[in-house]
Each structure stands twice: as C-alpha cells, then as structure tokens.
Amino acid sequence: MVESRYMTINMGPQHPATHGVLRLLLELDGEIIVKAEPHIGYLHRGIEKLSESMTYPQALTLTDRLDYTSALSNNLAYCLAVEKLLDIKIPKRAQYLRVLMAELQRIAAHLLWVATHALDLGAMTLLFYAFRERETILEILELATGARLTPSFIRIGGLASDIPATFLPRVKAFVEDFPRRVDDYETLLTENIIWKKRTTNIAPMSAEECIQYGVTGPVLRASGVCYDVRKAYPYSSYEDFDFEIPLGSHGDVYDRYLVRMKEMRQSNRIVKQAAEKLPDGPFAAVDAPLVVPPAKEEVGRDIAALIRHFKIMQEGFRPPCGEVYASIESSKGELGFYLISDGTNKPFRMRIRPPSFINLAALPKMIEGQMVADVVAAIGSIDIVLGEIDR
Amino acid sequence: MTASPSAFIRGTGSLLAGLGVTIKAFFQPVVTSQYPRQLLDISPRFRGHVKLLASADNPEKNGCIACGICAKNCPSGSIKNVEGEKREGEKRKTATSYTLDYTTCSQCGICVESCPSDCLAFSADFNCAGYKREDFYYDLVKEFEKRKKTS
Ligand code: SF4
Numbered sequence: 321m322v323e324s325r326y327m328t329i330n331m332g333p334q335h336p337a338t339h340g341v342l343r344l345l346l347e348l349d350g351e352i353i354v355k356a357e358p359h360i361g362y363l364h365r366g367i368e369k370l371s372e373s374m375t376y377p378q379a380l381t382l383t384d385r386l387d388y389t390s391a392l393s394n395n396l397a398y399c400l401a402v403e404k405l406l407d408i409k410i411p412k413r414a415q416y417l418r419v420l421m422a423e424l425q426r427i428a429a430h431l432l433w434v435a436t437h438a439l440d441l442g443a444m445t446l447l448f449y450a451f452r453e454r455e456t457i458l459e460i461l462e463l464a465t466g467a468r469l470t471p472s473f474i475r476i477g478g479l480a481s482d483i484p485a486t487f488l489p490r491v492k493a494f495v496e497d498f499p500r501r502v503d504d505y506e507t508l509l510t511e512n513i514i515w516k517k518r519t520t521n522i523a524p525m526s527a528e529e530c531i532q533y534g535v536t537g538p539v540l541r542a543s544g545v546c547y548d549v550r551k552a553y554p555y556s557s558y559e560d561f562d563f564e565i566p567l568g569s570h571g572d573v574y575d576r577y578l579v580r581m582k583e584m585r586q587s588n589r590i591v592k593q594a595a596e597k598l599p600d601g602p603f604a605a606v607d608a609p610l611v612v613p614p615a616k617e618e619v620g621r622d623i624a625a626l627i628r629h630f631k632i633m634q635e636g637f638r639p640p641c642g643e644v645y646a647s648i649e650s651s652k653g654e655l656g657f658y659l660i661s662d663g664t665n666k667p668f669r670m671r672i673r674p675p676s677f678i679n680l681a682a683l684p685k686m687i688e689g690q691m692v693a694d695v696v697a698a699i700g701s702i703d704i705v706l707g708e709i710d711r
Numbered sequence: 712m713t714a715s716p717s718a719f720i721r722g723t724g725s726l727l728a729g730l731g732v733t734i735k736a737f738f739q740p741v742v743t744s745q746y747p748r749q750l751l752d753i754s755p756r757f758r759g760h761v762k763l764l765a766s767a768d769n770p771e772k773n774g775c776i777a778c779g780i781c782a783k784n785c786p787s788g789s790i791k792n793v794e795g796e797k798r799e800g801e802k803r804k805t806a807t808s809y810t811l812d813y814t815t816c817s818q819c820g821i822c823v824e825s826c827p828s829d830c831l832a833f834s835a836d837f838n839c840a841g842y843k844r845e846d847f848y849y850d851l852v853k854e855f856e857k858r859k860k861t862s
Pocket residue numbers: 761784785786787788789790811815816817818819820821822823
C-alpha cells in the first residue's frame with residue numbers, strides 16, 4: 321500500500337460542534353486541511369416525498385420540521401407558495417402578524433446561533449444570556465401559538481387564530497428591553513480579544529465566490545453583497561416597514577457574526593413597527609371560502625357553514641394546475657418552496673430550497689487550506705440546521 | 712508573538728468589559744425556576760394531548776359524534792378506532808371508543824380545528840411519562856369518563 325502523507329479523519333456525525341448530525345471527512349496535512357467533504361443525510365425523513373401523500377393543509381405540519389429553530393418562517397414560506405398557487409389575498413392584519421412572528425423567530429434563531437457558536441469557540445457565558453432572551457421569545461410565541469418549537473400557526477389563507485389580548489403588551493415589553501441585551505452580548509464578544517483572534521480572517525469567502533456557490537443569507541451579506549429577499553422581492557407587506565440590510569466587507573467569520581448581531585437589532589425594529597402599526601381586521605382570508613374553514617361558532621349555527629366545513633375537512637381544496645415558486649428570507653438565507661399542482665388536493669411535487677444545504681456546499685471552499693481548529697468556527701459561522709439540509 | 716503594550720491593555724480591557732456584564736448579571740433577579748418544586752404558568756393555548764369535551768346539551772356525555780373527520784385529517788394517522796353508537800332518543804351518535812396514539816401525535820391541532828361538533832381540545836398535561844409504548848395509547852372516551860368522575 322502506498323503510504324499517504326495525509327491523514328483522513330471523520331469529524332462527526334456525533335461531534336457536538338456540527339450542530340446535529342453532519343459528518344465531515346477531513347484530509348489533513350499536519351494541521352492544515354487539504355480536502356473537506358461534507359456527508360449528509362443522517363436526518364433524512366423524506367419530507368418532500370411525504371408531502372405528496374398529504375393534503376396541502378396537512379403538509380404544512382411537515383414544514384415545521386425543516387429548520388426547527390425557526391419553524392414559523394418555514395410555515396410562512398410554504399403558505400406563500402400555496403397562496404400563490406391559489407391566488408388568494410391575505411388581509412393586512414394577518415400579513416403584519418406574520419411579519420411580526422417571523423421576525424421574532426429570526427431573533428430567536430440568531431440567539432440560538434450566537435449562543436452555540438460562542439460556546440463552540442469557548443465563550444460559554446453568552447449562552448446563558450442569549451438563552452434567557454430566547455426563552456422570552458419562545459414564551460411569547462407559545463402564548464399565541466400554544467407550542468414552542470413546532471407551532472404550525474401560520475396557515476394557508478392567514479393564521480390559525482387571532483392573537484390573545486396579552487400578546488402585544490408582552491411583545492412591546494420585549495422590544496423595549498432587547499436592544500440593551502444585544503449591547504451586553506456585544507460587550508462580551510465584539511471587542512473581545514480572544515473572540516477576534518479566533519474569528520477574523522477565518523474561513524473567508526469573497527463576494528464572487530459566494531455568488532458562484534449560490535450562498536444566501538448572512539453569509540452572503542457578510543461578503544458585502546446586498547441581497548435580502550425581504551428587500552429584493554418583498555412579500556407579506558415587508559415594503560411597509562423601515563429597516564436596513566446590514567452588510568460586512570471581509571466575508572470572514574467575524575463579519576458574519578457582526579452581520580447577524582446587526583440583523584437582530586433590525587428585526588427588533590421591524591417587530592416594533594409591526595406591533596405599533598398592527599391594523600384591525602380578520603386574521604384569515606375572507607374571500608377564499610373553499611380554503612379557509614368557517615369559524616366554529618358559525619358551524620354550530622348555520623347549516624351552510626357546516627356543509628362548507630365538512631367539504632373543506634373531507635376533501636381539502638384543489639388548487640388549479642400549475643407551478644409556483646415562493647421564497648422568503650429565513651434566518652439562514654433564502655428559503656424557497658417550489659410547488660407543482662396537478663389539480664388534486666395533494667401537491668404533485670414539493671421541492672424545497674433550503675438555505676443551509678446550499679450554504680453548506682460552500683464549506684469545503686471556506687476551510688480548505690485553513691487550520692483544523694478553525695473548522696468549528698467555520699461551521700458555526702454558516703449556521704446550518706441539519707433538519708433542513710437532510711429534509 | 713509579542714503584542715505591543717497598547718494592544719495588551721486594549722485586549723485586557725475588552726476581557727474586563729465582558730466580566731463587567733457577568734458581574735452586572737450577578738445582581739439581577741434570578742430568571743430560572745426550580746422545577747419541579749416551582750412550576751411556571753402554562754400558556755392557555757398550550758397544546759398537550761387532545762381530550763374530548765362534554766356535549767353542549769348534555770354535560771354527562773362526551774360530545775363526539777364519531778364522524779371520523781379528525782381521524783381522516785390527522786397528518787400522522789394518530790387517531791384510531793373512532794366508533795360510536797346511537798342511543799335511545801338521541802339524534803346523533805355518541806363515541807364509545809376513541810384511541811389517540813400519542814407516540815406519533817405532533818400536536819398540530821388539525822383535529823381540533825376539523826371537529827364539527829367542537830368537542831376536541833388540548834389538555835394542559837405536560838408531564839406525561841410511561842414505561843412502554845402502550846402507555847401512550849390513550850382511550851379518550853375512558854379518559855373523559857375519568858375526568859368527569861374526578862371533577
Ligand atoms: S394534534 Fe395533529 S397529530 Fe395529533 S391527533 Fe390531532 S391531528 Fe393528529
């Protein structure tokens with residue numbers, strides 16, 4: 321056998337820094353990485369295929385399980401695709417609440433990210449503070465949706481229900497408090513000499529490379545490319561809100577960190593505006609009687625409503641034949657759903673464009689030629705969620 | 712690698728600033744709770760396993776008319792054996808058996824929404840535990856009778 325001067329090691333699938341079950345096959349020359357190859361599929365549940373045997377409302381519950389750190393964003397992306405297929409209009413109140421919840425969810429996802437990323441690099445303190453605020457957000461979301469992780473709250477045609485009266489005061493209290501908390505996180509990390517040494521000039525990607533690899537989200541913006549679906553192709557009334565897209569310049573781990581920290585502040589701004597400007601009105605589309613079931617009180621009173629209820633629940637609805645693509649800016653990047661309808665009550669094909677999957681493909685490019693100890697920083701900086709990669 | 716004195720001071724300062732955050736947090740109120748001695752308030756919309764509610768016109772019996780819509784709509788196929796009988800002098804059926812396989816239920820709420828007689832709701836049971844899979848096959852009709860007796 322020919323002696324190789326390279327050593328091959330497996331990082332994962334049970335490595336705590338791979339955030340799930342990612343396996344990285346690393347070829348090392350001493351401490352330098354010569355080749356890296358991500359192996360995925362350990363969490364594959366066949367969500368795309370499974371959805372073909374479910375009606376449209378049922379398939380919604382699967383989307384919670386893609387990126388489980390921001391389930392409401394997944395719900396939103398899926399609903400937007402189906403609504404595009406059905407061509408229904410969503411009332412403003414529902415749109416604003418969707419934005420509000422998606423942005424709260426983005427903050428929660430970024431908090432989870434900064435906590436675990438810092439933990440990976442040895443800055444454990446932040447974990448406790450970030451989880452404290454994340455807990456507040458999850459409690460607020462639970463107040464409205466009843467679940468912390470898999471809410472299935474954003475529904476085709478609107479929302480599952482209106483928000484309870486205690487919801488908005490708690491959101492407002494959180495929004496007032498949060499900027500101060502981000503200041504604390506930044507005091508812990510942004511100027512921290514150890515943090516800077518471990519992250520600056522690590523795993524850089526230039527703007528051209530990012531575009532070549534189809535990278536989206538904070539990783540792309542850290543390289544200085546201004547692409548955010550919320551601004552580029554506004555959905556769900558994002559054009560009504562005033563916010564900025566934070567950009568980086570070097571595209572290294574440190575810039576990705578900075579971009580996400582700034583994004584949290586911007587999301588906080590959006591939540592604040594949405595809570596203040598929240599219009600009155602219905603929480604689900606009123607002009608789509610074949611999609612949105614009637615209110616429960618009506619079902620008890622009115623025989624026509626009862627029949628409608630039975631029809632929707634027995635058969636679901638049948639969107640016209642066609643193909644649509646709808647995408648949103650999730651916390652990880654551009655999350656898209658490509659749906660093909662053959663006119664039945666089940667999707668003919670549902671293809672998901674998960675941002676983590678495409679961002680992960682750029683990982684070998686980032687870490688080849690770098691030190692093995694920096695792999696952890698690089699993985700952390702792209703913020704992958706395996707539930708979404710493996711589907 | 713030697714750092715210049717000014718870089719050294721700046722570096723140390725950055726670490727001390729971080730320590731300041733920790734010290735500040737030390738004097739702030741405690742946010743954790745000592746479970747199980749101390750319980751948190753549960754959201755009124757909390758989604759535990761589903762339970763049957765009493766019929767609107769007769770609180771003595773469950774309101775399920777055994778139409779099976781919930782079982783048909785459940786994305787996980789967790790509702791089984793929905794059967795009912797028509798009792799003397801009643802317009803509708805009453806469920807006699809209704810099994811929820813809680814091991815596969817994802818608490819999505821579709822069954823609650825789809826019920827035409829509005830007789831399903833989420834319970835606030837969050838600490839279900841068992842030794843075997845069968846412990847989580849709930850017979851909701853029996854569970855309803857038990858609840859009725861204890862309340
Ligand atoms: S909550 Fe969802 S998964 Fe559970 S029984 Fe009801 S429909 Fe099925």
